[in-house]
Amino acid sequence: MAKPSIDLMILGALKERPMSAYEMDRLFEARAVRRWVRVSAPSIYRNLLRLREEGLVDGREEKGEAAPPRTVYAITETGEARFGELADELAGLDARVDFDFTPVIANLYVMGEDEGRELLGKIKERYLEGAERLERVLPKVARLEAKANMELRLGTYRLVAGWVERFERDFYAAPEGVRGWVLGADGSPSTPDEAPFSTFDWTALGGGA
Structure with missing residues (x-):
């Protein structure tokens, strides 16, 4: 199931610049994103594929001489619109704090x-x-x-x-x-x-x- 918070983080990263799933994983790690959003490396790959199917991101294959082929993703116009919708949706959620204890x-x-x-x-x-x-x-x-x-x-x-x-x-x-x-x-x-x-x-x- 798609999580709005994960989609927003992925689309936001692609608004900054196109990147591969691996680059996004490293970016989230460097920025300590996982301390407030639960988004694992497999989740990034899985959700990028879904967002591509939904037309929110594009992916182009790049081949390097020494490195294996990789897919570089970029946000689409539809993705830009969805980014705004998600940001508005999350900002407008009812106040709630949950504790598992x-x-x-x-x-x-x-x-x-x-x-x-x-x-x-x-x-x-x-x-x-x-x-x-x-x-x-x-x-x-x-x-x-x-x-x-x-x-x-x-x-x-x-x-x-x-x-x-x-x-x-x-x-x-x-x-x-x-x-x-x-x-x-x-x-x-x-x-x-x-x-x-x-x-x-x-x-x-x-x-x-």
């Missing part, structure tokens, strides 16, 4: 305290390690757009680590009655208006209500 948070109330604290510690450690990695790399990044994206992730990682620490403190200090799903009179889970789920603010982490 939210199901762990949702099930803490059925775990023992030691197990729960250990899991929360792992989550916090994971985000602190991510922040430390970015802090080491950031001074080496020259391009402003790459640095801005990495700074956004760095701030988010620090924010999450701090939130987990506060949540752990509040969760295990809270009385039993406000942890877990509170059942209504008929035995079904209460609505958010009747009894909010523990002390966890789902909207703060994009989990929905």
Whole structure:
């Protein structure tokens, strides 16, 4: 399935200049694109072929004397128009933040305290390690757009680590009655208006209500 973010990055690279899939892979690596968009080398090759079939890019074969033949891709007029559409689409998406650890948070109330604290510690450690990695790399990044994206992730990682620490403190200090799903009179889970789920603010982490 086509991902708008990957298509936008590929078309954007070709707006800069024509290039082969290998050159694009090296370009994304040099610009640290993979730190904010999941686009592997096979994905670049696969999506360039698809974009070519859709008429968004052209490809011409080039043969070198010593090097093997390669396909150099260039963006088409249709691709230029699609680039603008994708940029507008992604810029207009509803605000949303997803974290893969939210199901762990949702099930803490059925775990023992030691197990729960250990899991929360792992989550916090994971985000602190991510922040430390970015802090080491950031001074080496020259391009402003790459640095801005990495700074956004760095701030988010620090924010999450701090939130987990506060949540752990509040969760295990809270009385039993406000942890877990509170059942209504008929035995079904209460609505958010009747009894909010523990002390966890789902909207703060994009989990929905």
